[in-house]
Amino acid sequence: MKLVHYTNRSLFILLFFLMGAWGLLFYFTIIDEVMDETDDTLENYREIVVGKILDDPEILETEDRILHSYTIRPLDIGEALDYEVQFYDSEIYIATEDEHEPVRVMRSCFLAPDDQFYELTLRISTVERDDMVRAIFWYLLVLYIVMLLCVTAGTRVVLKRVFVPLQRLLTWFDHVVPGKPVPPLDNETKIAEFSKLNKAAVAMSFRSQKAYEEQKQFIENASHELQTPLAIARGKLELLAESEGLSEKHLQDIDELYRTLGRAVKLNKSLLLLSRIDNGQYPDSRMLDLGAIAKETLCNLLDIYESRQIKASVEERDVCRAEMNDSLAHVLLTNLLKNAIVHNNSGGELRLVLGKNEMKVCNTGVSPLDAGKIFRRFYRADLSKKESTGLGLAIAKSICGLYGIRLSYMYEQGMHCFVLNFVNSQN
Amino acid sequence: MKILVVEDELSLQKMVKESLEREHFVVECASDFPSAMAKVNDYDYDCILLDIMLPGGSGLSVLEELKRMRKRESVIIISAKDSLEDKVLGLDLGADDYLAKPFHLAELNARVKSLLRRKQANGDTSIVLGNLVLYPDKRSASVDGKELQLNRKEFDLLYYFASNPNRLMNKTSLAESVWGDNIDQADSLDFIYSQVKNLRKKMKQAGTVPEVKAVYGFGYKLVLED
Numbered sequence: 316m317k318l319v320h321y322t323n324r325s326l327f328i329l330l331f332f333l334m335g336a337w338g339l340l341f342y343f344t345i346i347d348e349v350m351d352e353t354d355d356t357l358e359n360y361r362e363i364v365v366g367k368i369l370d371d372p373e374i375l376e377t378e379d380r381i382l383h384s385y386t387i388r389p390l391d392i393g394e395a396l397d398y399e400v401q402f403y404d405s406e407i408y409i410a411t412e413d414e415h416e417p418v419r420v421m422r423s424c425f426l427a428p429d430d431q432f433y434e435l436t437l438r439i440s441t442v443e444r445d446d447m448v449r450a451i452f453w454y455l456l457v458l459y460i461v462m463l464l465c466v467t468a469g470t471r472v473v474l475k476r477v478f479v480p481l482q483r484l485l486t487w488f489d490h491v492v493p494g495k496p497v498p499p500l501d502n503e504t505k506i507a508e509f510s511k512l513n514k515a516a517v518a519m520s521f522r523s524q525k526a527y528e529e530q531k532q533f534i535e536n537a538s539h540e541l542q543t544p545l546a547i548a549r550g551k552l553e554l555l556a557e558s559e560g561l562s563e564k565h566l567q568d569i570d571e572l573y574r575t576l577g578r579a580v581k582l583n584k585s586l587l588l589l590s591r592i593d594n595g596q597y598p599d600s601r602m603l604d605l606g607a608i609a610k611e612t613l614c615n616l617l618d619i620y621e622s623r624q625i626k627a628s629v630e631e632r633d634v635c636r637a638e639m640n641d642s643l644a645h646v647l648l649t650n651l652l653k654n655a656i657v658h659n660n661s662g663g664e665l666r667l668v669l670g671k672n673e674m675k676v677c678n679t680g681v682s683p684l685d686a687g688k689i690f691r692r693f694y695r696a697d698l699s700k701k702e703s704t705g706l707g708l709a710i711a712k713s714i715c716g717l718y719g720i721r722l723s724y725m726y727e728q729g730m731h732c733f734v735l736n737f738v739n740s741q742n
Numbered sequence: 743m744k745i746l747v748v749e750d751e752l753s754l755q756k757m758v759k760e761s762l763e764r765e766h767f768v769v770e771c772a773s774d775f776p777s778a779m780a781k782v783n784d785y786d787y788d789c790i791l792l793d794i795m796l797p798g799g800s801g802l803s804v805l806e807e808l809k810r811m812r813k814r815e816s817v818i819i820i821s822a823k824d825s826l827e828d829k830v831l832g833l834d835l836g837a838d839d840y841l842a843k844p845f846h847l848a849e850l851n852a853r854v855k856s857l858l859r860r861k862q863a864n865g866d867t868s869i870v871l872g873n874l875v876l877y878p879d880k881r882s883a884s885v886d887g888k889e890l891q892l893n894r895k896e897f898d899l900l901y902y903f904a905s906n907p908n909r910l911m912n913k914t915s916l917a918e919s920v921w922g923d924n925i926d927q928a929d930s931l932d933f934i935y936s937q938v939k940n941l942r943k944k945m946k947q948a949g950t951v952p953e954v955k956a957v958y959g960f961g962y963k964l965v966l967e968d
Contacts, residue, residue, distance in 0.1 A: 543843055549846070550761065553847045553911075554757060563958040563959070567960070569960065596827075622932055
């Protein structure tokens with residue numbers, strides 16, 4: 316959910332209840348006030364009527380028959396003693412208009428000069444009052460809805476404007492890629508927090524970029540620095556092996572040392588190659604016939620691994636071409652093809668399929684490999700293969716990454732298949 | 743035959759010197775840029791092994807100086823910085839070969855000898871070992887004037903043996919020197935074993951005087967019997 320929508324929704328819910336509660340409170344207070352006003356009018360009315368009656372007792376015999384605004388009724392002494400003043404709503408029938416009309420009624424008692432208690436019932440029409448209440452209700456409701464809409468729309472517009480710098484910063488973040496230069500951030504803003512966030516984001520990107528560069532540089536430097544000591548150690552062993560009077564045991568030990576050192580040399584070379592690829596040190600590329608390179612490489616490898624008796628077949632559907640660096644193309648294809656031979660069963664099958672924008676290398680395998688892990692550095696599917704550096708596929712992946720080639724793995728019909736897809740690399 | 747080794751890492755320098763001396767070369771050394779410049783200015787060598795990163799300057803400048811003086815020394819660049827630009831730049835400046843560290847000594851011997859043969863023999867680059875003659879350019883070999891039938895792998899192997907006569911060579915180093923890095927160590931052992939077996943059989947049938955001998959589990963040696 317977007318921040319703007321979220322904030323807007325929260326505000327809407329808050330205002331909906333807050334303004335609703337406030338509106339209701341206002342409404343009932345007004346209504347109460349209006350009711351009170353009617354009752355006050357009735358009380359004033361009573362004072363006047365009772366005053367008139369005390370002045371002129373003849374009125375006792377009269378009754379307002381037109382509007383039924385008052386009626387007078389004599390009371391027993393018993394009734395009069397615990398008489399309570401009452402206010403209530405009622406309706407009366409108005410003959411002239413032939414309709415019922417709502418009224419407010421007040422009942423009270425008074426003592427006439429003839430020492431007789433009377434009950435005075437006063438009525439006042441509440442038609443206007445009810446109209447007013449209705450009007451108040453509708454005005455309030457409309458005010459409530461319009462205000463809610465205005466506030467919601469208003470905050471939406473304001474929030475959108477406020478979050479523009481944030482939006483721009485987020486778009487910029489999408490363009491920050493490790494290993495690539497940090498793009499310039501054009502995000503001028505007067506808001507202090509966003510301005511600070513901008514600065515922090517740029518500074519952090521530069522820092523991580525620097526750390527990334529340093530790490531890359533470190534691997535490359537470390538591998539470089541190791542070359543000379545490795546060369547010395549290996550050369551010394553070669554010379555040592557030629558010394559006079561070495562026993563068989565000594566020679567075997569030297570051989571083992573030599574081979575162990577050989578593994579370190581290989582590992583170092585692979586790391587160096589990886590960091591070179593990542594550092595983009597293979598700039599010149601040209602259109603290559605990868606099919607031809609693959610076939611030649613396969614031929615050489617089969618020659619070397621003759622003893623494994625791999626049954627290789629090449630299926631050429633189309634010419635497979637891509638633009639890339641010559642030596643990297645060789646490394647890529649050698650790694651994939653060598654894997655297909657080395658991790659094959661003795662006497663197993665190897666299939667090379669060449670398509671227009673695709674190359675597929677398949678070899679016999681017992682069970683599927685973990686596709687999520689095989690391209691990681693130093694991952695070995697078969698831990699018994701101590702000689703493997705665990706970098707072959709990582710290097711292949713790096714090369715593919717450099718040229719936008721898609722390298723994927725699948726297991727089909729009892730074969731491990733590595734597929735190179737060149738569709739994106741052509742542009 | 744005089745060789746100059748320009749290398750700032752003293753152990754490596756000493757090791758290369760020792761190895762080349764076993765091949766009966768006269769070896770001189772320089773460990774920094776000024777002494778290297780002084781040596782190339784004052785003396786003539788048949789071959790120079792040149793490290794690029796030197797204290798006090800770049801090996802490439804030494805190379806430029808050599809070309810400026812129109813000297814005919816063969817130059818092999820030895821660099822830890824196995825980068826393509828260095829290689830291309832070095833070869834453009836007139837170096838004859840490029841060897842990345844870490845290298846096998848046998849490989850170095852083969853490269854040096856190949857250069858020297860090319861330089862001295864005026865076209866005849868053959869290697870003669872007793873009754874065995876190798877023609878690296880034609881990739882063929884003969885015994886007592888009769889051609890020895892070898893396949894590509896066997897010839898490469900014999901070429902390495904011939905470049906390092908009487909030197910003990912490790913199995914894996916042999917495999918890597920001949921077939922490059924593409925071979926895994928575990929596989930190289932069986933592989934080299936069967937290849938050497940074939941080669942020895944063919945050499946024995948042809949009656950060559952030099953003989954490939956196995957030395958315990960370590961490796962092989964091409965022995966020239968006097």
